[in-house]
Amino acid sequence: MNTGSSDNGLMVGPRQNAQTSALWRTSDAVVIDHQALSAADESWLSGVRHLTLGALDVPKGLLCSLRKLEWLDIRGGPGNTVVNVAECSDLTGLKISQVRGLSDLSFLAGKESLRFLSL
Template sequence: MTAARRSPARAAAQWRSDDVVWLDHVRLQPADAEWLSEVRRLTLWAVKVPPGLLAALPRLQWLDIRGGSGVSIEVVDECANLTYLAVNQIRGVHDLSALGRQSNLRLLSLYGLPQVHELPSLAELVHLRRVEIGSMKGLSGLGPVLEAPFLEEVLLMKAVGLSDTDPEAIAAHPSMRAFEWSALGGVPDATWVPVMDRVGLPSATVMHASDWFDRNP
C-alpha cells in the first residue's frame, strides 16, 4: 500500500464533491499530494502543511485556511492558479507577504488576524476584484490593498484599522464601485458612519464566496 493510500489525512478527509474537500486538525505529508492532485477547492482547518505541497496541486483554485498557528502564510507561495484565498483566525500570523505574489486572485478574504499591522502591496494582482477584511483592528491602513489596479469592491467587517486618508483613497480608486463596513460587533457608529459617508459609494453586498463567483463568472 502506498503512503498516500494509508494517509491519516486522507482517511479524515470530508469530501463535498469529487474536487472539493475539507480537512480538519490533521497533518499533511508530501505524499498526500498524490490523492489531493484533482482537488479544486480545499479548506484546511488547523492543518499542518509541509512546504511546497499546496504548490504541487495543479488544479487548486480555492483555498480557505482557518485556525491553527503560524507566523506567515508561506504555504501558499507558488500556488499559481488560486482565484480565491481566505485566511481566517490563524493564531500568531503577522506576515502576509505571500499575498503580493498571488497574481491570479480574484477574491481575497482576511479575518481575525490581530497581529497583522501591515499588508503587502497588491499592485501585481491585476485580476483582484473584491477584498474582504474583518476583525483586524491592528492594521495601519488599506493603502497596500488599494494598489490593486482593478479592485472593484471592498467589504470591511467589525473592527478594522484604517488610516486617515483611506476613505478618500477608496472613493478615488479608478475602478472602485462598491464599499461596505458591516460594523456589527462593537464598532461605534461614530467610527464607521463617517467613513461610509466619506467614501460615498454604493454598498458592497455581504455574500458567500461561491455566490460572488456565480455573479462574476
C-alpha cells in the same frame, strides 16, 4: 493509531490519517480538519480544486504541487501554513481566518490571479 491523553488531561480519540478523515463536498472539493498532512498526500489530493484546511500544518511544497488548486480556505493553524500560499501560482480564491502568528502578508503582493481574498 495513537490514543491517549492530551496535555490538558482530556482524553482524545484515535488519530486518523488525513485521507480517511477527509470530508469530500464534491469530487474536487475537500475539507481536512485537525489532521497531519505529508508530502505523500499529494497523490490523493492531486485533483482537488477547492481545499479547506482546518487547524493543521502543511509541509512546504505540498500546496504548490496541487496543480488544479484554485480555491484555498485556511481556518486556524500555524502561520507557516499561510506562507506556503506564496508557492500557489493559480489561486483565484483565498480565505484565511484565525491563523496564529500571522503578521506579514507581503507574500500576497504578487498574487495577480486572486479574484477573492478574505482575511
